Amino acid sequence: MNKEFNRIAEASAAVAEAVKLVSPKVISIYPITPQTHIVEKLAGLVNNGELKAEVILAESEHSMVSALIGASLAGVRCFSSTASQGLAYANEVLHLISGMRLPCVMAIGTRALSAPINIWGDHSDVMNSRDTSWIQLHCRNVQSAFDTIIQAYKIAEKVSLPVMVILDGFTLTHTFEPIKLLTKSQVKGFLGKFKPKHNLNVNKPMTFGPVAFPEDFMEIKHQQAKLMDKASYVIKDVNNAFKNKFNRRYGNGLIEVFNPDYNKVIIASGTTAETARNLKCTVIHLRSFRPFPFKELKQVCEGREVVVIDRSYSYGSGGPMALEVRNVIPEARSAIMGLGGRDVSLSDLEKVINSNKKDMWVDNL
Amino acid sequence: MKVINELRGLPVDEYFVSGHTACSGCGPAIAMRLLTKAAGKNSIIVCATGCMEVASSKYPTTSWRTPWVHAAFQNTAAVASGIHAALKAKGSRNKVNLVVISGDGSVDIGLAAISGALERGDKFTYICYDNEQYANTGMQRSGLTPLHAWTTTTPIGKVIKGNQRTKKPIDDIIAAHKIPYIATATIGFPNDLFNKIKKSFTFNGPSFIHVLTPCILGWKYETDPSITIKISKLAVETGVWLLYEIENGKFNLNVKPVMKPVDEYFKLQGRFKHLSKKEIEDIQDKVKTSYDNLIKLTSESK
Numbered sequence: 001m002n003k004e005f006n007r008i009a010e011a012s013a014a015v016a017e018a019v020k021l022v023s024p025k026v027i028s029i030y031p032i033t034p035q036t037h038i039v040e041k042l043a044g045l046v047n048n049g050e051l052k053a054e055v056i057l058a059e060s061e062h063s064m065v066s067a068l069i070g071a072s073l074a075g076v077r078c079f080s081s082t083a084s085q086g087l088a089y090a091n092e093v094l095h096l097i098s099g100m101r102l103p104c105v106m107a108i109g110t111r112a113l114s115a116p117i118n119i120w121g122d123h124s125d126v127m128n129s130r131d132t133s134w135i136q137l138h139c140r141n142v143q144s145a146f147d148t149i150i151q152a153y154k155i156a157e158k159v160s161l162p163v164m165v166i167l168d169g170f171t172l173t174h175t176f177e178p179i180k181l182l183t184k185s186q187v188k189g190f191l192g193k194f195k196p197k198h199n200l201n202v203n204k205p206m207t208f209g210p211v212a213f214p215e216d217f218m219e220i221k222h223q224q225a226k227l228m229d230k231a232s233y234v235i236k237d238v239n240n241a242f243k244n245k246f247n248r249r250y251g252n253g254l255i256e257v258f259n260p261d262y263n264k265v266i267i268a269s270g271t272t273a274e275t276a277r278n279l280k281c282t283v284i285h286l287r288s289f290r291p292f293p294f295k296e297l298k299q300v301c302e303g304r305e306v307v308v309i310d311r312s313y314s315y316g317s318g319g320p321m322a323l324e325v326r327n328v329i330p331e332a333r334s335a336i337m338g339l340g341g342r343d344v345s346l347s348d349l350e351k352v353i354n355s356n357k358k359d360m361w362v363d364n365l
Numbered sequence: 366m367k368v369i370n371e372l373r374g375l376p377v378d379e380y381f382v383s384g385h386t387a388c389s390g391c392g393p394a395i396a397m398r399l400l401t402k403a404a405g406k407n408s409i410i411v412c413a414t415g416c417m418e419v420a421s422s423k424y425p426t427t428s429w430r431t432p433w434v435h436a437a438f439q440n441t442a443a444v445a446s447g448i449h450a451a452l453k454a455k456g457s458r459n460k461v462n463l464v465v466i467s468g469d470g471s472v473d474i475g476l477a478a479i480s481g482a483l484e485r486g487d488k489f490t491y492i493c494y495d496n497e498q499y500a501n502t503g504m505q506r507s508g509l510t511p512l513h514a515w516t517t518t519t520p521i522g523k524v525i526k527g528n529q530r531t532k533k534p535i536d537d538i539i540a541a542h543k544i545p546y547i548a549t550a551t552i553g554f555p556n557d558l559f560n561k562i563k564k565s566f567t568f569n570g571p572s573f574i575h576v577l578t579p580c581i582l583g584w585k586y587e588t589d590p591s592i593t594i595k596i597s598k599l600a601v602e603t604g605v606w607l608l609y610e611i612e613n614g615k616f617n618l619n620v621k622p623v624m625k626p627v628d629e630y631f632k633l634q635g636r637f638k639h640l641s642k643k644e645i646e647d648i649q650d651k652v653k654t655s656y657d658n659l660i661k662l663t664s665e666s667k
Binding site: 025026028052053054055056057058059060062063064066067068069070071072073074075076078092093096100200201202205206207208209210211212213216220 | 406425434435436444451481485
């Protein structure tokens with residue numbers, strides 16, 4: 001092993017390791033494939049005394065994320081993880097967490113949504129929660145999963161919005177790669193002490209989660225929208241700060257551009273982007289789906305031939321990422337690939353680049 | 366724990382204060398006032414969606430003088446688990462009384478979350494204020510609506526009249542979890558209610574307190590909202606609502622019902638006015654059976 005790496009780790013274990021270094025006081029868990037390795041590792045770390053945290057063994061994902069509300073409001077860092085049906089089941093609570101501006105962090109091991117039931121990876125689950133006002137950051141390899149967990153806490157606490165750290169189910173969650181770890185003191189130094197803006201304090205009683213009537217509701221939601229705009233800058237800042245401290249960064253934080261000199265451009269999130277780097281074309285890893293980097297994509301893509309790879313579909317409309325990209329690159333082509341764990345192969349990606357169809361499904365090229 | 370037997374002995378401090386928009390004569394609002402007196406200054410309250418949440422927390426106002434959080438309808442127990450875990454991690458768990466407030470609706474939709482938190486053994490007091498219907502959405506039937514009662518989803522039709530099902534035995538369901546403390550209470554017996562809530566904080570695990578709270582609109586006595594307490598007392602005096610505790614598995618009857626005829630309780634409430642003589646007699650028998658059963662459980666667990 002190259003000496004700059006210090007461990008060969010599965011991405012799920014790397015996430016657990018990163019969480020250990022962040023050291024949240026409450027970890028709320030409920031298992032679902034393909035997220036299980038993350039929560040199993042964490043339970044092991046706690047039971048071995050390597051991580052001092054209260055573990056909540058929830059009876060459902062709905063309760064699992066509801067417990068994050070309580071823990072975060074009680075003034076501690078917390079962590080959770082889910083996928084697929086679990087994320088869908090938790091969906092209403094995701095809105096509560098962002099609406100209450102709680103800086104929670106959750107890792108998603110992406111997976112298709114039923115029916116038909118399918119345990120393998122695609123982006124249907126995270127796309128289904130794209131409007132929950134959670135920041136959504138995709139990881140493309142094991143190192144980025146490790147680093148993004150640590151960045152996520154910094155981002156969440158600076159913006160006062162929660163962050164989903166997204167790992168492609170199986171293709172990333174269950175992949176082993178050499179990675180460079182950080183130490184606990186490095187992470188502590190980077191994040192600083194958790195200082196909640198407000199909390200449940202008997203000496204300073206406050207009311208959280210009140211009823212807002214029409215005369216106030218819009219202003220509150222408008223503020224929330226502005227926070228998500230602010231998140232774009234914070235993600236970039238945190239990415240830069242991470243680079244300065246640890247000499248690793250992920251493009252400008254929002255997008256990463258590989259092989260920049262080609263005319264043809266593939267836009268993809270997660271492991272698809274990592275695979276596409278092997279092709280003779282420019283690859284943009286769309287790291288941040290929420291907030292969506294319109295300006296940055298326009299800068300890189302203008303005047304070039306763009307194809308967007310989506311691993312989910314908005315029925316009756318199109319590929320969700322492609323639809324967003326077309327706001328700034330109207331002629332961008334769209335390809336639907338890798339649903340329900342279908343392999344996103346280099347040869348299929350090549351076919352997609354060389355096709356002249358505007359909208360295509362890989363099962364029907 | 367000091368037991369307080371006189372109304373004037375209750376603390377004068379108020380933590381649920383005026384300005385809320387509950388109906389005049391609202392039974393649940395009286396329960397809120399009493400339970401916050403019992404929980405005191407060092408308490409954190411998790412409140413479910415429902416009348417008491419909507420009436421008390423219209424942004425930017427609040428009736429709560431203790432830290433209070435509302436998240437959703439069914440997840441209060443899970444939110445409490447998160448608070449319990451965080452306080453435990455911070456080493457301050459024993460400095461705070463953690464209280465969950467929900468209506469009977471949340472005991473339907475949130476049953477899995479309640480069961481999960483009870484099974485985990487998390488320390489908190491779950492208070493279910495039971496007005497026997499989904500009052501906040503407009504008096505629809507809940508699982509805790511009693512047999513024959515009118516609600517807006519169990520109307521008095523030409524063919525089907527009122528609720529066809531008996532009240533869900535929620536206390537038995539909770540008791541099956543073998544938690545340290547379960548109690549029933551009602552606002553007509555304020556000291557009993559106060560003392561039970563105080564007592565719940567002394568256990569190192571979950572407690573469940575089921576409080577009957579008459580609702581002037583849902584129980585249809587809106588022409589005279591002053592009789593809320595009278596109805597609450599009659600529920601106990603007729604034996605329709607039994608005041609008891611289950612402390613570490615031991616049953617204890619707190620107030621012996623004088624067994625007034627159940628009709629005295631029913632006739633004050635419009636929701637029961639369609640009841641036939643036969644139906645009232647049947648209910649009278651059921652009340653006797655459940656009382657006898659409780660006496661049996663009490664003597665068996667001694």
